[in-house]
Amino acid sequence: MLRQISSSTISLLLLVTLSGRGLADQILQTSGFSTCLGDSNITVQNLDIQYNNNAKTVTFNVAGTSATTMNVTATLNVTAYGISVYQNSFNPCADSTYVEQLCPVPSGTFSASGTQSIPSSYASMIPSIAFSVPDISAQATLELKALDTGEDVACITSSVSNGKTVSVAAVSYVAAGVAGAALIVSGAAAIGAAAGGGSTAGSGTMSPSFTEVFTWFQGIAMNGMMSVNYPTVYRSFTKNFGFSTGIIPWTAMQTSIDNFRSVTGGNLTADSVQYLQNATLVFGSGSTVSRRAYNGMLMIRDSISTSQSNATTSDATNSTSTIETTVNGIKAYVEELSVPQANTFMTVLLIVACVIAAIAVGILFFKVVLETWALFGSFPKGLVGFRKHYWGTMARAIVQLILVLYGVWVLYCIFQFTNGDSWAAKLLAGITLALFTGVLAFFTFKIWQTAKKLKAMEGDASALYENKDFWLKYSLFYDSYKKDFWWLFVPAIVYMFAKGCVLAAADGHGLTQTVAQLIIECLMLGLLIWNRPYERRSGNVINIFIQVVRALSVVCILVFVEELGIAQTTQTVTGVVLIAVQSVLTGVLAILIAVNAIIMCCKENPHRKRRKEAEKMNRDLDNLTPLDARNSLLMDPTKLNSSTTSYEHDPKAPLVKTVSEDDSFLNEPANPYSGATPMRPYTPQSQRPFTPENPFPARPFTSNSHRTLRSMDSHENLVQGAAPLGGEGGSPPQQPTIPRIPPQYGAGGGYRGVAY
Template sequence: MAPKSWQHGLLRTALAVAVLAKGVMSTEILQTSGFSSCNTNSSVSVQRVNISYNNDNKTVTFDVAGTSSKVQNVTAVLNVTAYGQQIYSNSFDPCAPGTFVEQLCPVPAGTFAAKGTQAIPKQYADLVPSIAFQIPDIAAMATLQLRAKDSGEKVACIQSQVTNGKTASIPAVSYVAAGVAGAALVLTGVSAVGAVVAGGSAAAGSSAAGGLGTISPSFTEVFGWFQGMAMNGMLSVQYPQVYRSFAKNFGFSTGLVPWVGLQRSIDGFRNMTGGNLTTDSVDFLHNATLVFDDGSTNNTALKIKRAVAHFLVLSGRDFETSINGTSDGNSTSDPNSTTESIRVAVNGIQAYVNELSIPSANTFMTVLLIVAIVIAAIAVGILLVKVILEFWALFGSFPKSLTGFRKHYWGSIARAITSLILLLYGVWVLYCIFQFTHGDSWAAKTLAGVTLGVFTGILVFFSWKIWWTARKLKMAEGDASALYDDKDIWVKYSLFYESYKKDYWWIFVPTILYMFAKGFTLAAADGHGMVQTIAQLVIEGIMLILLLWSRPYERKSSNVINIVIQVVRVLSVVCILVFVEEFGIAQTTQTVTGVVLIAVQSTLTGVLAILIAWNAIVACCKENPHRKRRKEMGTS
């Protein structure tokens, strides 16, 4: 087999199976993505390997540098796998006339380097399917071994992923998702303002507290949906790379924001409070290669020293080389640039956060600081509004409808913070339990315990107060309708039950338990994919049954939307069963399932965005049904 032939065979066969997924791109380039050693005692090592194929001009460009401890004759063995299946294998002698490669016949002693560009014959370039350049996160791996001719001993082994540079992890997706959530938040505000104008000053406070869930999809529903997709990506199963990249887009909804400066500060805090930064810090992570359960890797920084063979020069003859510093061209390779790199096996929550450049032991502190920033922003924002209203009252005609907000500044802050706790409770449980089991800083563990206790205590307190109030109302009036009809009670507690019908005010309690159970089982069973998946399926299934049985929301549209969301959640976990390692499902099937899962979840996200746009028009026209009922009773 000619040198050019086997090189193009590598590209052709590695990419032909990639038709199992879909994607969009504009530049047709295939390239290696880092490399790693698959041999512990190599006599040949490389410091740099880069190769790319440009389909526009049909050329292969390569750059390689390495060292060899001695002169030796070798046999090269090339294997290519795609989606877990071996699709190409070839063995050749670099010194044979038909496969002669000067740089490997024999392998030289000392340092060597080569770089150049080689044109690819049209008959080989045409064999690469065009769809191969359009697929994000293709799962193809090339492995080359060099074996000593005399003993058969493996003297070098290199592995490298083949990628087209396209990925489902796109910043624009996160920005669009954040925009959808922001639109839902604005819609919530529009609904609240409409209620303020209609309801008067006393009702204004209740509107600010209880308007979140009246119109669906609300901010809490949309944000909860994004959190669910992010949490799906944290299960300890063999996700295909394309779905793992997709799920990473929604990490922001769980408080995971890549911020190197913040991570360095947390590293310093951990270092002073019993943390071990040796193998779990932002600096370590930036110099490591993440290895996932499916065998794929993610290079978080420049990768350097690897024990490897320099097979890339097999792609052609038109290149520059150097041996022991003697160049036969104008090579710019620097074979002396060596730094040890580390491969780290990751899965589950650690894999998810590490891909976002967050050390696993920093996870809780990252979310804690982000939430603290959000709370500070809320407090400052509400204070700013209050200052504006105070100046308005002093120098202008102050609207009566805004009197309630002006007088209930601290109550508004308390309601906003309680709303935030309710929104984040599930992921907060997740990160606190993860900190207890994976954290190393005693101070961070203490903060996790204190905040989890405080958050849980606040929700338990309100749950008990609402239950106790409802019980008193039933004893005095025969039912709990005053939870909705009495303005004072509504102002205090409606945040928890405004979206629900009168007979189902208590649904917020199983909803809180649902969030706790999801976060707890995901973190407590981290590393045990089957246990996690089955537990999540049971939890999601019970919640779906509850919604189907009760249909608790005041608006019919809210019932339909929330039931559809819950159905998709259940179906998503059913799909995730395919990725459980113990079931032994073929990687091709897993990839197809991952693409289907992306399609379903993306479709629902798009539907929610459309509904938000529609509701933005309706929000100003329809009055809160509970407030309307109070007005009809003459109590508004």
């Protein structure tokens, strides 16, 4: 089959090979082995074979036991990607294929090791791409039959590896570095928020945020946990992102967890780190095997002669005893990372506890540094807010962690309930799941309740963004969304819960898992496309693209479902395409994080900017004086409206609305003449423009800035009963005279006697 793979497919396979091994020797070697015949007369306990294509040599080491002495024939069958590429039968006693230790197979213990040259006629049968394709999907099966009866006496199968794989530590480090960079960018925004007394924090409004990047890595890892028949290359690729789900190989920790389980009802006989280190993992249908300890089996090659040892060697027979265990789904994923399935939840719990402790210690250390700075130096004003909101910052960080891990936490807790054996671990799983769910439910209720009250009082929930107290408390849940879509964090939490629940509850049923996951991903994709809820256009584009890739990934995983019976070649090509798409998206996210780091220094968060503008306007109104040009009685309403920021999704309303006289601007505390009353009603004829000739014009009133004046009855009573103007004895009253005004003011009309 290797010859049948197209050159374009091979190029793609080489493109996604993330490990650089240089131009090393072209080597094929066995990697683990398992028996494929029960109750056989011959038992192989160790088999390690390595073929060097450059030297054209085979180095082997085989050991086992036989119940009787017998002559056998050997049949070797090599398959690659489900297609047989080599098959040959030979007699170990024939001159051309003589193997002394197997001619005949002795009774009792036997072992053989040595190096043998391979004729070029056999070496040319191996395609060159077999030495370059990472995680080659090839198996070799050796069957031994009795020469006289043809009865099967032994059967061994093993996977073949060329030493190249996409599962390398460097990939995990790079992925962790990308997530760390996103965390630094988001963390810088969070510290700036605390220092400024409130702004974005946690995920922020820039995309991709730490939450988006980390949940993307979690999605790749969870794709590798389904109970389907993955190609070897994709199974290895998903292992690189196990750290995002809390699965980190740590032998000392696993030993401690085993000890904890042993005293709380756990069974370590077939589920412990020691057992796993000596186990052979058989995936799915048994077509793929992997060995924890380095043991192997493959070909008793054509034309091999050996050096034999007739002595019984206990080291050769006992030190490499094998244990076979069939794995799939979540168990296969975690045990490939050297974590026993019963230890899974406790491993994640301890890792998360370490992360929370690191967050608390880090923030506390920063707090101590700031307090020391304040004692011995001039403390910068920009960090005063952080000191004030220190505990709030720590709480936000922990709640943010709960939000990020909630999906995988549901997954591991349900998996612990169904597969765990320690009552204490199950109790901890129940308590922590209830705690995490309770925290998210509490904030959901508080935000929903606050929004309901705001809508009742103000008509909308914009104050969730504009009110600093609400923003500091709750913004980590909705700060990347538009004002009209603050509620979208609720379906996001439900989405995470559903994914984890389906994956754990349907473990072992690949088709059910895949169909359910596809429905969940498509529903979330439809929600994002329909609403486009993110504040920034870039946020909508990035998150919709991520969700599209998630949905397409699940569609590709349908190809791996065994019930559908799709050819292994198609599965392998699909796996390679899936790796390429997911790798490209990961690279794009890394580039965008670097771009965001630059943008963050130049562009302010839009929600914070709008809130600051509103706060500044309120301060300006509080500082108005009667003759201040900003006073609305003098300011042109059109200019006032033009200076007000309008938002696309804000309800449209006039800047100043007509209200009752009790709400008149004249009665505002900021107006020092709030208690004054006019001597006579205002009439349009009394308004004069402001000119050098008319320096004291009457203050203009507009339809938006004045209301019906109070009744003038009280004013008329002020002169009721007063003595008449004029002379005595009925003489005509004295006529008012116009005061003498300097020439420069003569044309202005003078003082009109109207109170302000």
